[in-house]
Amino acid sequence: MPEAYRLALPASPHVAAAAAGITIERARLQLPNTAGPIIVEGAGGILVPLNDRETMADLMAWLGLPVVLVARTALGTINHTLLSLEALRSRGLRVHGLVLNGDPVPATTATLRTWGRVPILAQIPPLQPLNAASLADAARRWPEPADA
Numbered sequence: 001m002p003e004a005y006r007l008a009l010p011a012s013p014h015v016a017a018a019a020a021g022i023t024i025e026r027a028r029l030q031l032p033n034t035a036g037p038i039i040v041e042g043a044g045g046i047l048v049p050l051n052d053r054e055t056m057a058d059l060m061a062w063l064g065l066p067v068v069l070v071a072r073t074a075l076g077t078i079n080h081t082l083l084s085l086e087a088l089r090s091r092g093l094r095v096h097g098l099v100l101n102g103d104p105v106p107a108t109t110a111t112l113r114t115w116g117r118v119p120i121l122a123q124i125p126p127l128q129p130l131n132a133a134s135l136a137d138a139a140r141r142w143p144e145p146a147d148a
Contacts, residue, residue, distance in 0.1 A: 004028040013056075014049040024050045026059060040065060046087050057091050066096035068121065071112070073102035078111050085116050097121035 005024060007016035017024045031038060040063060042048075042056045049055055060067060067088055071081040081098070088095050097119040098112060104123055113120055127134040 001030075001032040004030070012044040012048045014051055017051070023052075026050060026054055026062060029059060031063065046084050057087060057093070060088075060093055061091055066094045068096050068099060069118075070099045070101055073100050073105045073108055073123075077105075077108055078115075081112055082115055085118060099124060102126060 005017065005022070005028070007013070007020055009016040009019045011019070013024055031040070042060070044056065046057050046060075047055050050059060069081065069084055069088070071077050071084070077100075085095060085098075095118050098116060099121050100109060100112070100123045102124075103126060109120060109123065112118070124135075125138060127138055
């Protein structure tokens with residue numbers, strides 16, 4: 001199944017669509033018909049607009065899939081992640097877990113586990129280069145999260 005939209009501008013969906021002279025229509029964003037598992041990656045964040053009426057959160061609710069939130073481990077992560085979890089839960093979206101991306105920060109991990117009330121599914125270190133081989137190598141070395 002080809003993409004419903006392919007936008008050139010690296011910006012939030014509504015801005016990139018406007019630059020291309022189009023409006024994103026949620027109804028065109030269909031899941032492919034597949035028997036196996038599927039991962040749907042959001043663009044820009046939970047409350048980023050898709051168009052003048054809907055956000056990524058609206059798309060998530062419409063698709064009805066469990067959410068895996070990915071958060072960077074940098075300054076501001078605790079606030080950003082807890083706000084994101086609150087936004088997801090306030091819309092009734094099921095949060096499957098959290099993936100932390102970046103250098104490990106044990107205090108941040110512990111705080112998110114306690115305050116976020118969500119399993120930490122993985123902690124992914126910075127990968128250079130970022131490709132299938134480096135990701136597979138890192139996965140072999142990851143410690144199992146205590147609450148996965």
